[in-house]
Amino acid sequence: MREKAATYLIVGAFAIVLAFPFYWMGMTAFKQTLDLFNPANLPFSFNPAPTLSNFGNLFHSTNYPRWLENTAFVGVAVVLITLVLSLPAGYALARLSGRVGGSLGVGIFLTYLVPPTLLFLPLSRVISQLGLQDSLYSLILVYPSFTVPFSTWLMMGFFKTIPPELEDAALIDGCSRFAALRRIVFPISVPGILTVVIFTFSLCVNEFVYVTTFISSSDHRTLSAGVPTDLIRGDLFQWGSIAAAVLIPSIPLALLYNVFLNRFIAGFTGGAFR
Amino acid sequence: MADQPDGTGKVTGLTRRELLRRAGVGAAAVGVAGSGASKAFGFAGPHKFTGRWLKGDLSILQWVHFVPDYDTWFNNTWVTTWGQQNDVQVSVDHIANTQLDARAASEVAAQSGHDLFQFLAPPAIYEDQVINHASIVHEVERKVGKMGNLAKLSTYNPRTKKYFALSDNYVPDPVIWRHDLWYGLGEAPTTWAHVLKAAPKLKAIGHPIGIGMSNELDSNMANIAMMMCFGSFIQNADNQLTINSKQTVDALKFMASLYQQGETDEIFGWNPASNNQFLYSGKGSMILNAISATRTPEDLHLPFSDNLFIWPIPKGPHGRLGLEHVMGCYVVWKFAKNIPAAEKFLADLCINYRQATTASKLYNFPSFPGAFPFKQIYKAAAADTHKPHGKYTVLTKIAEKYTHNVGYPGFSNAAINELFTTYLIPQMFAQVAQGKMSASDAARAAQSAMKPIFAKWKAKKKI
Numbered sequence: 001m002r003e004k005a006a007t008y009l010i011v012g013a014f015a016i017v018l019a020f021p022f023y024w025m026g027m028t029a030f031k032q033t034l035d036l037f038n039p040a041n042l043p044f045s046f047n048p049a050p051t052l053s054n055f056g057n058l059f060h061s062t063n064y065p066r067w068l069e070n071t072a073f074v075g076v077a078v079v080l081i082t083l084v085l086s087l088p089a090g091y092a093l094a095r096l097s098g099r100v101g102g103s104l105g106v107g108i109f110l111t112y113l114v115p116p117t118l119l120f121l122p123l124s125r126v127i128s129q130l131g132l133q134d135s136l137y138s139l140i141l142v143y144p145s146f147t148v149p150f151s152t153w154l155m156m157g158f159f160k161t162i163p164p165e166l167e168d169a170a171l172i173d174g175c176s177r178f179a180a181l182r183r184i185v186f187p188i189s190v191p192g193i194l195t196v197v198i199f200t201f202s203l204c205v206n207e208f209v210y211v212t213t214f215i216s217s218s219d220h221r222t223l224s225a226g227v228p229t230d231l232i233r234g235d236l237f238q239w240g241s242i243a244a245a246v247l248i249p250s251i252p253l254a255l256l257y258n259v260f261l262n263r264f265i266a267g268f269t270g271g272a273f274r
Numbered sequence: 275m276a277d278q279p280d281g282t283g284k285v286t287g288l289t290r291r292e293l294l295r296r297a298g299v300g301a302a303a304v305g306v307a308g309s310g311a312s313k314a315f316g317f318a319g320p321h322k323f324t325g326r327w328l329k330g331d332l333s334i335l336q337w338v339h340f341v342p343d344y345d346t347w348f349n350n351t352w353v354t355t356w357g358q359q360n361d362v363q364v365s366v367d368h369i370a371n372t373q374l375d376a377r378a379a380s381e382v383a384a385q386s387g388h389d390l391f392q393f394l395a396p397p398a399i400y401e402d403q404v405i406n407h408a409s410i411v412h413e414v415e416r417k418v419g420k421m422g423n424l425a426k427l428s429t430y431n432p433r434t435k436k437y438f439a440l441s442d443n444y445v446p447d448p449v450i451w452r453h454d455l456w457y458g459l460g461e462a463p464t465t466w467a468h469v470l471k472a473a474p475k476l477k478a479i480g481h482p483i484g485i486g487m488s489n490e491l492d493s494n495m496a497n498i499a500m501m502m503c504f505g506s507f508i509q510n511a512d513n514q515l516t517i518n519s520k521q522t523v524d525a526l527k528f529m530a531s532l533y534q535q536g537e538t539d540e541i542f543g544w545n546p547a548s549n550n551q552f553l554y555s556g557k558g559s560m561i562l563n564a565i566s567a568t569r570t571p572e573d574l575h576l577p578f579s580d581n582l583f584i585w586p587i588p589k590g591p592h593g594r595l596g597l598e599h600v601m602g603c604y605v606v607w608k609f610a611k612n613i614p615a616a617e618k619f620l621a622d623l624c625i626n627y628r629q630a631t632t633a634s635k636l637y638n639f640p641s642f643p644g645a646f647p648f649k650q651i652y653k654a655a656a657a658d659t660h661k662p663h664g665k666y667t668v669l670t671k672i673a674e675k676y677t678h679n680v681g682y683p684g685f686s687n688a689a690i691n692e693l694f695t696t697y698l699i700p701q702m703f704a705q706v707a708q709g710k711m712s713a714s715d716a717a718r719a720a721q722s723a724m725k726p727i728f729a730k731w732k733a734k735k736k737i
Contacts, residue, residue, distance in 0.1 A: 037574055039556030120376070121383040128384035213380045216335065216367035216388070229370050234340025234547065236570050 022250070028243035029054055036239050054240035063218050064245060067226035071249070074136055074222060075204040078143045082200045083193065085148045090155025091181065095164065105156045112149040116209040119145070127214050138214040139207075139222070147203055151196040158192035159185065191263035198256060198264060205249065223249060332357075332364045332615040335381075336392035337371045340566035340637065347633035356622060362615045371491065371546055375695055381607065389610035390619065393603045394491065395694060396428040396679070396686035398438055401736060404605040407437035410617050414624040419644030427679040428601050428686040433737060439603035440620050442627065443638035446672040447495055447599035449588060450553065450567045451560040453662075454581040455481050463560055465589045466503060466528065473536020481559035483536045484552040486544040487529070487704040489697040491600075493544060496562040497703045498680060499597045501525045503590025508693070508724070513684040513737050515728050518721035521592070526706045526713035533707040542704055553582075562587065564599040565666065569635055572660050580661040586672045596676040601686075602638065636666055639673045648674055688731040693724050 027043075028036065030050040041047040058064040093101040093108075123142055132138040162185060170180040186193070204222075211225040218230055227245045231238045257264065334353075339345045349366055357364040369377060371394055381387030382403050397404075407429070411421055425441040451463050461472035473483050485500075486493035498508070506521035533541070540552070550567045552558035554576060561567060571579035587596035606616040623630065627640035628650075636655055640646050648670045655666035681690035693699070702720045705711040711719065731737045 033574060037554055037576055040577075120380060124380040124384040128386040133384075133386065209376075212369065212373050213377060216333075216369075217365070218368075229338065229368070229373075232370060232547070233338050233342045233345075234371070234566055236340075236342065236566075237547065237551070 022254075025243045025247050025250070028239055029247045031240055033238075033240060051240075054238075054244040057238070057241045058244055058248075062230050062241070063221070063226060066219050067221055067223045068249065070136055070220065071205055071222040071224075074139045074143070075201045077140045078147055078204050079197050079200045081140070081144045082147045082151050082196060085144065086151035086155050086196060087186070087189075087193070089148070089152040091159050091185065093152065093156045094159035095167075101156070105153055108149045109153040112146055112153070116146070116207075120209050120213045123210070124213060133214060134216045134220055136215075136220060136222075139204075139211060142210050142214070143204055143207065147200045151200060154196060154199070155189070155192055158189055162188055191266035194260050194263050198260065202253070205253070329361045330363070330612050330615060332362050332390070332612050332619060333388040334364065334366045334390040334392070334619075335377065335388040336366065336368060336390075337374060337394060338368045339634065340564065341569055341634050344630070344634040344637065347629070351633075352623070352626075352629065356619060360615065360618065362612070362619075364619070385609045387607065387609070389606065389612050389616040391605050391607065393439065393605065394600045396439060396441075396601055396603055396681075396691060397605060398431065398686060398688040398691040398736070399695075400605060401431060401434065401436060401438040401688065403608060404438055405608055405610075405613060407440040407606065407617075407620075410440050410621050410624075411437055413621045414642050414645075417621075417625045418642050420642070422641055422643050424598065424677060424679050425601075425641035427682070427684075428598075429603060430685065431687065431736065432685060433687075433735065439605045440624070441601060441603050441641040442620065442624050443600075443602040443630065443634075443641055444598040444673075444677065445564045445600040445602075445637055446639060446669050446677050447499065447562060447564060447596050448584045448586060448669065448672050449560060449562050450565075451583050451585065452481065452553075452558070452578060452581050453583045454578065455479070455559045463585060463588045466500070469560070469588050470528065470532055470535070473532055476559045477536045477538075481557060482538050483532065484541065484549045484558040484561040485529075485532070485537065486541045486549060487533070487700050487707055488542055488544040488548075489700060490544055490548075491546045492549055492563060493541075493700040493703075494694060494697060495597050495599055495680075497529070497699050499562065499587055499595065500529060500590070501699070502595035502597075502678070502682065503587065503592055504528065505590075505592030507683060508690065508699070509681060509684045509728075511683040513681075513687055513689075513728075515689075515721065515724055517724060518717045522717040522720075523713040524591070526703060526716055529703050530707045530709075530713070542708070565635070565637055565669065568660075568665075569637070582665075583662070584665050584668055586668065586676050594676050595678060595682070596672065597680060597682075598677050601679070602641070636669060639669075688734070688736045689724070689728045692727050692731070698723055 027046070030052070031046060032048045032051050032053070035041055035047045038047070089108075093105050095101075097104060123145075127133055127138045127142070130138075130141070132141065166184050166188075167180045170184045171177070175183065206224055207222075208224050211222050212229070215221050215225060218226065221229065223245070227242060231242050231245060339348075345368060353364045353366055356362075367388070374393060378391060378393065378397070378400065381391065382400065415421060421441075422444075424444055428444075429439040429441050430437050449463050455476060456462055456472060459472055459475050461468055461475075463469050463472070469483065476482060485496045487497065501507070501522060504521050504525035506517070506519055506525050508515070508517050510516050540548070549558070549561040549563050550570065553561055553563075553567055554571060554574075556576075556578060565584065568579070568582045568584060571582060587594055604620055606613055606620070610616055624640070624642050625645060627638075627642065627645035631638050631640060631646050631651065632654065636651065636658075639651070652667055652670045655669055656664055658664075658666050660666075679686050680694055681687060684690075698720060702716045705719075706713050706716045728737065
């Protein structure tokens with residue numbers, strides 16, 4: 001009983017700490033501007049009545065719906081590209097490249113560690129040469145440069161946990177290598193694939209350096225650039241609208257994480273226990 | 275100018291003289307076209323700034339202005355009208371001020387981007403990447419009189435005799451303080467000594483001073499201005515490095531005391547909006563900032579907005595020497611696609627700067643004072659109805675008497691630009707305030723860090 005109480009105490013404390021930003025964001029999104037700026041007001045409750053004006057401002061006075069669309073478009077496209085490239089790459093490194101595979105996997109992962117703050121200058125030239133400035137396609141082209149290495153490395157670890165005997169059996173039964181992959185390996189790898197999908201999509205939503213460098217116009221921005229650029233006018237932070245803008249996409253993402261939590265953990269820890 | 279956008283959308287007609295000039299230039303153009311002298315059709319020809327034959331697109335990148343009304347006027351009135359009058363499709367992109375440097379580096383790396391790019395500090399390091407803006411300066415001077423000395427010191431390189439930017443505006447940097455809080459203590463920030471005396475009392479009642487020491491624009495400005503009030507200068511009038519001086523040590527010691535007695539740790543992690551936010555939260559009692567810090571509380575009807583007073587920078591042992599808060603500097607890249615339109619746009623904007631100053635609620639002051647003389651700005655400020663009445667009139671005095679360029683008494687050269695954008699001055703102040711270095715060691719270290727920067731730009735023959 002005492003042990004259980006201690007567990008709940010620790011988990012409860014963590015839950016409060018982790019949920020607090022969401023609580024704060026939710027409160028701020030529904031607060032009136034004067035309520036936010038008046039230092040005499042209690043910050044943890046509504047002093048004047050709650051309002052929907054911050055959401056109204058987002059949808060009627062900014063390009064917010066467009067940013068959502070752009071973010072979804074780029075995110076989905078990059079997820080697809082990442083899956084197409086990282087699944088076969090991860091499989092090849094796990095199964096087909098022998099001892100070299102491990103070193104190659106580490107090498108690929110290292111490229112993920114090169115920060116965008118160094119890469120954006122040379123990539124600017126590439127984007128310019130391709131005529132993709134101020135185009136969402138510039139992001140679709142560049143984002144896989146950091147999503148593919150990590151996803152490949154992740155999938156490589158995951159594929160290694162799948163016994164090769166399963167594929168051997170399929171090959172003996174007359175499957176081609178590709179058919180064995182499609183019918184045997186990929187269905188078992190759903191947790192890993194889901195991890196790649198969620199991880200890649202989250203990276204696309206959060207990315208800031210490339211999108212602020214390559215995208216100029218407001219209606220081509222994604223959420224991560226549109227919110228800080230159009231909702232912060234110099235020293236005037238539209239806190240209510242900023243909180244609302246972040247709250248809206250965070251809800252489906254949080255639900256998605258929650259629904260697939262177990263598979264997500266399995267995907268990340270897939271290569272840890274063999 | 276005959277055909278200026280005046281905000282009404284009206285376009286005045288062609289005069290007979292103008293028509294004859296254009297006809298003459300048109301004939302000359304036909305004559306040289308066959309010889310391939312394409313430049314005769316461009317900006318360099320005799321037809322400068324008459325407009326209307328300009329066609330094509332013009333792209334502009336600039337910051338999200340601290341006074342939102344300015345962007346509304348710029349995008350919806352000025353740009354629209356100017357574009358219609360000149361047959362040019364103008365597009366304006368706005369980005370946060372903190373993103374400007376990275377964006378400029380990216381455009382230069384790509385050798386592609388916007389035709390016009392606005393910096394908020396003199397961009398001397400890009401001198402080789404931009405056109406010489408002298409012809410625009412001369413055209414504006416022909417219409418409204420001399421460029422202000424501050425703008426010239428900020429955008430002209432005497433070594434290469436090149437205008438590496440065109441400054442359309444600068445922003446005075448007053449001290450903004452809570453009269454209700456200071457008055458209760460019987461103090462006012464007239465001198466830095468008074469500030470130091472009042473600081474511990476203000477902090478004790480929960481209202482510290484807010485002067486930053488962080489890697490950002492406002493800290494840079496505030497720290498350098500304070501140094502100058504103590505007689506410490508980064509360079510002399512001959513652009514020789516002079517940072518390692520007794521005066522610098524005095525300024526550093528002073529700021530360390532001010533931090534210890536009257537500030538909080540927050541100031542080491544500030545961004546360009548932090549001091550404003552500090553004031554709006556009701557906590558801050560004094561900051562150095564442009565008047566956006568008073569305009570926003572007025573717009574939001576914050577309870578203390580009538581108690582925000584605007585004064586010139588406090589006086590130090592060497593006097594009252596302030597900096598501009600923002601130096602608006604447009605550049606036309608060499609790789610710009612529509613240089614003639616960019617040049618004419620800038621010239622017209624500077625000539626008509628009265629509209630811009632008004633739209634910015636007196637935040638932007640014209641770099642060519644003749645475009646909106648100080649006396650007239652004073653009258654506009656006196657007509658402002660916000661309390662205390664007439665508080666904005668002091669801006670003209672600050673702009674005229676106490677506002678200097680970064681790098682004063684020298685020019686805002688490339689070395690100054692580099693050390694400014696790498697935040698060496700606020701870092702020096704922070705080291706001393708946090709007790710990581712003594713004041714004299716910090717001044718020596720700053721000299722050592724800046725010496726190679728000056729040497730590099732001297733070797734490149736830019737200083």
